[in-house]
Amino acid sequence: MRFVPITLKHSAAKVDRRSAVRSMLLIFAAVVIAVTGMVFTALDRVGHYANQLDEERSRESVSGALQTFQRQLAATLHDYAAWDDAADHVYRSSGLVWAKRNFGAMTDNNELFDVAIIVDHTGRIVLGYSEGEPVTGSLEDYITPEVWSLLDKIRSAREGVLPEETSFTRTSRGAAAFGVALIRMKSGQLVAPQGEGRYVIFMRHLTEATVDRLANAYVLPGLRIEQPLEQKSHRVLILSPAGKPIASLRWEPRSPGNISLAQVRPLVWCAVAMVAIYFVLLFVSGSQALARLSADEEAAIKLSLTDRLSGLPNRTGLFADLSELVGTAQRSGLDVALLYLDLDGFKEVNDAYGHATGDQLIRAVSAGLAVLVGEGAVLARLGGDEFAIGFLSKNAEADAAALAERVMEFLGEPLTMGDRIAVIGCSIGIACSPLGAVAGEEVLRRADMAMYRAKEEGRGRWSAYDPAMDAEREERNRLELDLRQAIEREEISVAFQPVVDAQHMRLSGVEALARWTRQGHGPVPPDVFIPIAESTGLIDQLGLCVLRTACEALRDWPELTLAVNVSPGQFRDPAFAERVALVFQETEMDPARITLEMTETYFIQNPARARDTLNRLKKTGVHIALDDFGAGFSSVGYLRQFGFDRMKIDRSLVAAADLGGRAVDMLQATVALARSLDIPVTAEGVETNAQAVALRIAGCDQLQGFLFGKPMPIAEIARLRQREEPLFRLSGLA
Ligand code: C2E
Ligand code: CA
Ligand code: CA
Secondary structure, eight states, X not given: OOOBOOOOOOOHHHHHHHHHHHHHHHHHHHHHHHHHHHHHHHHHHHHHHHHHHHHHHHHHHHHHHHHHHHHHHHHHHHHHHBOHHHHHHHTSGGGHHHHIIIIIGGGTTOSXXXXXXXXXXXXXXXXXXXXXXXXXXXXXXXXXXXXXXXXXXXHTOOXXXXXXXXXXXXXXXXXXXXXXXXXXXXXXXXXSOTTOOOEEEEEEEOOHHHHHHHHHHHTOTTOEEEOOOSOOTTEEEEEOTTSOEEEEEEOOOOOHXXXXXXXXXXXXXHHHHHHHHHHHHHHHHHHHHHHHHHHHHHHHHHHHHBOTTTOSBOHHHHHHHHHHHHHHHHHHTOEEEEEEEEESSHHHHHHHHOHHHHHHHHHHHHHHHHHHHOTTSXXXXXXXXXXXXXXEESSHHHHHHHHHHHHHHHHHSOEEETTEEEOOOEEEEEEEEGGGOSOHHHHHHHHHHHHHHHHHTTSSOEEEOOHHHHHHHHHHHHHHHHHHHHHHTTOEEEEEEEEEETTTOOEEEEEEEEEEEETTTEEEOHHHHHHHHHHHTTHHHHHHHHHHHHXXXXXXXXXXXXXXXXXXXXXXXXXXXHHHHHHHHHHTOOGGGEEEEEOSHHHHHOHHHHHHHHHHHHHTTOEEEEEEETTSSOOHHHHHHHTOSEEEEOHHHHHHGGGOTXXXXXXXXXXXXXXXXXXXXXXXXXXXXXHHHHHHHHTOSEEESTTTOOSBOHHHHHHHHHOOSOSOOOOSOO
């Protein structure tokens, strides 16, 4: 058989967490980048603004320097042109010497002007000096179109308008400020008639030395004169009278913004780096803590889904796995099969050999099943001695049945636990979820129910879920309800089975047995309703009711003993002994006539508490018998250990007496052992003469069974009491 392989994943949470960590990291990075970007943008803005401010200041300074330069020339020009001596000499031909000395010679090494030219009203040059020397070459080099334009302007100026103008021009020696003025009296009075005046032209070149001086005076580092350029930054254009660029003054920008930025930037980077490091450290420690936490959480989850003893998934783990299986089945068109296993003899092994051995057995079974089932299926321990196997299959029912057979075969083999060997079988319930149509929990419930059916049908077998089982479960529920009502309405009656003394076969006592006739259904056997009463807690009421009825019935027949059955469930009531004593008191029954019969289960499970209850019961004066000896695991040792007053050997052992041989030897040895401990023995289920003979020989002092009488109403016991002769005459006695 092949399972369809499955992979179960519990790692969704881990994936979630990882992506959360990743997105957190991204957010951190984005925040750091955004903050860095904002800080640097702001710094850049501040820097840029500072640069701009400085550019404007420098531009104002340079423009101011140029204006001052021009104004100085204008002032000098005014001093020389509106000068009485000049007006006196320049208009006369004899005055040329004076003009050479006072104008021409002054151009040498002069801070105020370096070119002086005098022209008459026709434009003819009267005198031309440059740097202290007469201009030898072409004077046209100095009389540029700009100069002509101002000259024309002054020549045609109306009266009353100041006949002086300054501007800039470019000569062969470079850019220069120049001025043109009419030579006149200081008072403004003209020497020649209007239109026939003489004019002086002064120039001052923007030489490198001059520019340097300007730079120093106006604190403009790197100021120099250049050809006019389109580029406008760090430059002021020098314009001709017509507004044409002649040259430009360029300065070195100080860029204070850049300087401050350069100083601040490393600090800011440092701060950003520190913040980034802080974030990284925070993130690292955070994610470490997170990883630790999630590892812890994962371990806790895993632990909560795992059974400690076997290491297999527990019930919760199985639920998780099952719902995954069902989901997969729905998607892939497969069926889910589930086997519910319950070990048959586990409780007995546990009770007989102790819990340590029981644990070993569970581990051994788990390991064996794991090997048997293999990788393709889910194997879980549901607690106690219950296991489940789930798998996906195309042919679930057949595969599940085949697997059940193999599991039973495996568990049918003897298992070794340390130095002990035990054979335990198992009962298996099977339920399927075709195409995943039945939910995981429901499949589990169905498999559980099927397993109970297998148990009921005699263990060591498997059974598949059938919807009829649900109906039966319901019927059981109704039965429980009816039983509850019957107890409340006191409809439980008591039958009495005769017990004879083995010596004379005369009636020596009775055993009280509960009887229930269910309304509308007829009699229900005690083997059916007693287990229901036990599992629902109704047994407390029922047991005391039987005891009270029996006591009342037997009160007036002091020669008869009375045996009453007690269920382990009744022992759980801490006041049980007191309640029993109260019944004796109320019914005025002598406790010494009564024997309470108990099976060994409770003594094996809770030895300490059992002994305690037993002692308290015995204090009321009642006797205690160990019932069904030979049907379970009890040994003669128990009799002594718990101080039983009587032993009742089970019908199964009695029936073996018919077979003779070893069975009879065993029977005889058991009875002999009990008698050696001074414990009297009752044999029950005696049906044949041969059994009765063998039991009497073995040493039983009381016999009970259909041979002497079935359980009967009290009235019949009353008649039997009256009989003188024995209830049965044994034949074949030696
Ligand atoms: P038990 O205590 O072992 O009772 C003896 C059972 O064996 C009775 O079955 C009785 O009818 C049956 N029996 C007696 N002699 C023979 C015989 O020769 N051949 C065969 N085949 N059977 C014989 P019953 O009345 O059906 O009771 C079954 C069991 O139900 C009892 O087994 C006892 O464990 C339980 N039970 C009955 N009444 C009460 C009760 O009031 N309280 C408690 N706790 N359990 C009760
Ligand atoms: Ca009994
Ligand atoms: Ca019995």
